[in-house]
Structures are given as structure tokens and as C-alpha cells.
Amino acid sequence: MTTLSHGPSGSPGSHSSEEGDLVAGPAAPPPPGVRVRDLVVVYKTPLGELPALGGVGLTVDPGTITGIVGESGSGKSTLALSLLNAVQPPGRIASGSVEIDGLGDVVRLDGDPLRRARGRHLGYVFQAAQNSLNPLKTIGKQLLDLGRSHGVADLAALVxxxxxxxxxxxxxxxxxxxxxxxxxSGGMRQRVGIMLALVLNARLVILDEPTTALDMITQATILRIIREIHKERGLTTLMITHDMGVAAEVTDHLAVMYGGQVVEHGRTTEVLGSPAHPYTQGLIRAIPRLSGDITKASALPGRPPTLGTLPKQGCVFQERCPVRMDVCATVAPPPVTTHGRTVACHATAAAPPLDGRKEQP
Structure with missing residues (x-):
């Protein structure tokens, strides 16, 4: 991600002399774009190394809020941690790249450059905020520790x-x-997590299930805060969530994950309004209804795959797919982009374009 200010060379490790300047002003760099290419993350198990991400590709436009949705175990949090090069053993990034404007390929960073990138370039809000806070120190002392570790000269300005x-x-x-x-409270701790992710002027902010276990009023407050701060500070934001309602309310773009793959990606209004992938359609059908015909809601059949039960070949969704074809068992569907919508599905590729127009080359 981009830093608050670069040195003359513009390299990720360079900093301006204004380390204490923490107000995003006109001189702040633009929000960064993110390009994930062929990202493979594996975990060591008694059965050998098994893929949690199987060649993920995803482009995040600068200045947008992109939601990443899917069932538990789909690879959402692993993808988010990969953006910080923070996958911990027994996991590792086996191959691929994560290019972030102003920072380069995060996968190739390590040691001190990677430590400096986290916090000052990349902000992360963890799913359970209390797990990222030290119970033995006040929030203020943890804030000062954060500032000292990143060489902030004016700690009073940081406070x-x-x-x-x-x-x-x-x-x-x-x-x-x-x-x-x-x-x-839980909502207060979540807001503290957001503050710690933003206080060093990170320009790419990743929120991992920021509203989990919060009551509806607190959830609405957190979502309003996310929208306001994203706009006012000019951020690029990624939000990991399993809640389609949250995604619909906050995000500009939506990436749907299943079995360690991005199976559909596009504008949120289009993905939710006319879902193309059978998995996305199933997720939307499973949403409980409060009005109309409440019997129309139906759960997805079967269970999500685990690391040990992912298909060895073919489509990752083949065992639960209502429109499965013979080719799905042997050939993984390539992602096909049409008019800004990317879908990885043999059945969709064989159907006419979503809006009836001819596909662009």
C-alpha cells in the first residue's frame, strides 16, 4: 500500500522527515490499487501440504470498498492475511504475487521492510478485536508502542x-x-481496532468480519463509521464478511469465494441483483426473509469442502452444483470477464452474456 509520504526514490522503505505528520492532507498519496495474481497458500497437514488458496486472482480498484464473501473455510481470511504477507506456520504462501501500488509485491517483502509496511501502509482490523489487544496494557500505552515501533517522532500528535x-x-x-x-464493550473494542489500523495513515485497510458478534445497533454504527472514514481519508478498503446484508450496504464491489477460489467478482449491485455463478445464487437464496414468501429461502445442499475434501481436479463447487456438467469433474473453469463481471463457471461460460450483448474480446 502507499505510505504517507515517500522519499525521493519512492521506494517502500523510504520515509519523509515528517514522520509525526498524521493528518491525511492534500499531500497524501492517492488510494492504492491491489492486484493478486495466481496466489497459492498451502497448509502443512498429516496428509501433506494442502491448498487453502488455489491460484487466486483478484483486482481491487483504487478508492473502492471491496467485499469478500463466502462460507466459513472458503479462504477469505487466508486471502486477507496474504495481503499483509502474514500467513503463519503451518501455512505458507507457495507461489503468486500481491502487488500493491506504492509498495510493490508484498510476498517478496520480509524483515524490517515488511514490519514497516504493516501499520503505516497496511491497516488490519481483526475479527475479534480483543485478540489483537494486550490485556495487561492500557489502549494508550499500546498506541505509544505502535508509534515507537514505526519511528513516529511526535507521539503527542499521534495521541x-x-x-x-x-x-x-x-x-x-x-x-x-x-x-x-x-x-x-465489544463495539468499543472494535472501534479501537479501527483507530489503531488508521492512526498511522494506512491507505489500504482490511477489515476481517468487523461486525461479528455485535448487536444490530452497534453493527449499524460500525458500518456508518467505515463508510465515513473510507470517504474522508480516501482509502482503499477490503471487508471480509459472511453477511450478504453487510456487503450490500457498504461495498462497491463484491468477490465471492468458495474452496479457495474467487468464483465471481463484479459490482455489488450486479452480483447481488443478477448473480451468475451457481454458488452466488445459492448464497442469495439462503438468506432468510422477513416478508413475502418466507418459504423461498432454501439452504445450500451439502457442506463446504475442507482442505482434505477439496476436489483434486475440476470445479471446486462440482459436488454441490445444481447445473453440474461432465466437464466440471475434470476441468477447472477459467475466470471469464465480461463487461466488468468475472465468473469462473462452465455453465455460465456456455450461456449467453448476462446482458444479451456480445462478449468483448
Whole structure:
């Protein structure tokens, strides 16, 4: 991701002398684009190394909010951690690249350059905020530790910016910074996680299930905060979620994952309004209804695959697909992009284009 300011060379490791300048102003670089290419992540198991991501390709446009949805085990969080080159043993990135504007291929970073990139370039909000907070230190002390580890010269400015961010999220900044995590509610801890991801002016922010286990009112507040801060700070944002309603409310683009693959990707309104992949259609049919014919909601048959039960060849969705063809058992469908929508499905590729027009070359 892009840093707050580059040195003359523009290399990821260079920093300006204004390390303490934490306000995103006119000089701040534009939001970065992200290009994931042929990304393979494997986990070591008693059965050998098994793929959690099987050659993922995904392009995230600068300045957008992109949602990544799918059932548990589809590879969403593994993909998110790969963007930080933070996959931990027994997992590893086996091949592929993650190109981020202003930072280069994150997969090739390690050591001190990678540590500097996290936080100052790449902000991450964990699914369970309390798991990323030190229970023995106040939030303020953890904030100062973060600033020192990234060489921030003006720690007082860092604290002021943190208080401002917390205040805009409806919290008493001074009180929160003086609190331990157990003194804060789940919604407050989640907002603290967002503050810590933004306070160093990261330009690419990744949110892993930011509304999980929150009540509806707090969830709505968190989503409003995400939208406002994304717009005001000019960010590129990725949101991992299993909630299609959350994705519909917040995101501009939507990537649907299944079995370690992106099976459909496009504008959120188009993906939800006219889903092309059978898995996306099944996810939408499974959403409970509060009005109309409530019997129309139907669960997807079968179970999501695990690392050990993924098909060795062919389409990853073949065992649960209602439109399975013979070719699906032997040949993995290549992603086909038509008018900005990418779908990996033999049945869709054999059908007419979604809008009736001829496919563009």
C-alpha cells in the first residue's frame, strides 16, 4: 500500500522527515490499487501440504470498498492475511504475487521492510478485536508502542489523532486511551481496532468480519463509521464478511469465494441483483426473509469442502452444483470477464452474456 509520504526514490522503505505528520492532507498519496495474481497458500497437514488458496486472482480498484464473501473455510481470511504477507506456520504462501501500488509485491517483502509496511501502509482490523489487544496494557500505552515501533517522532500528535478518531466514532478518546480492553464493550473494542489500523495513515485497510458478534445497533454504527472514514481519508478498503446484508450496504464491489477460489467478482449491485455463478445464487437464496414468501429461502445442499475434501481436479463447487456438467469433474473453469463481471463457471461460460450483448474480446 502507499505510505504517507515517500522519499525521493519512492521506494517502500523510504520515509519523509515528517514522520509525526498524521493528518491525511492534500499531500497524501492517492488510494492504492491491489492486484493478486495466481496466489497459492498451502497448509502443512498429516496428509501433506494442502491448498487453502488455489491460484487466486483478484483486482481491487483504487478508492473502492471491496467485499469478500463466502462460507466459513472458503479462504477469505487466508486471502486477507496474504495481503499483509502474514500467513503463519503451518501455512505458507507457495507461489503468486500481491502487488500493491506504492509498495510493490508484498510476498517478496520480509524483515524490517515488511514490519514497516504493516501499520503505516497496511491497516488490519481483526475479527475479534480483543485478540489483537494486550490485556495487561492500557489502549494508550499500546498506541505509544505502535508509534515507537514505526519511528513516529511526535507521539503527542499521534495521541491527538487517536483521540480525534475515537471522538468521531462516538467515544471519549481520553477515557478509552486510559482503559484496558476488559473495561470496554465489544463495539468499543472494535472501534479501537479501527483507530489503531488508521492512526498511522494506512491507505489500504482490511477489515476481517468487523461486525461479528455485535448487536444490530452497534453493527449499524460500525458500518456508518467505515463508510465515513473510507470517504474522508480516501482509502482503499477490503471487508471480509459472511453477511450478504453487510456487503450490500457498504461495498462497491463484491468477490465471492468458495474452496479457495474467487468464483465471481463484479459490482455489488450486479452480483447481488443478477448473480451468475451457481454458488452466488445459492448464497442469495439462503438468506432468510422477513416478508413475502418466507418459504423461498432454501439452504445450500451439502457442506463446504475442507482442505482434505477439496476436489483434486475440476470445479471446486462440482459436488454441490445444481447445473453440474461432465466437464466440471475434470476441468477447472477459467475466470471469464465480461463487461466488468468475472465468473469462473462452465455453465455460465456456455450461456449467453448476462446482458444479451456480445462478449468483448
Amino acid at each position: 491527538r489523532d487517536a483521540k480525534d478518531l475515537l471522538g468521531r466514532m462516538g467515544l471519549d478518546g481520553a477515557r478509552v486511551l486510559d482503559s484496558h480492553q476488559h473495561e470496554l
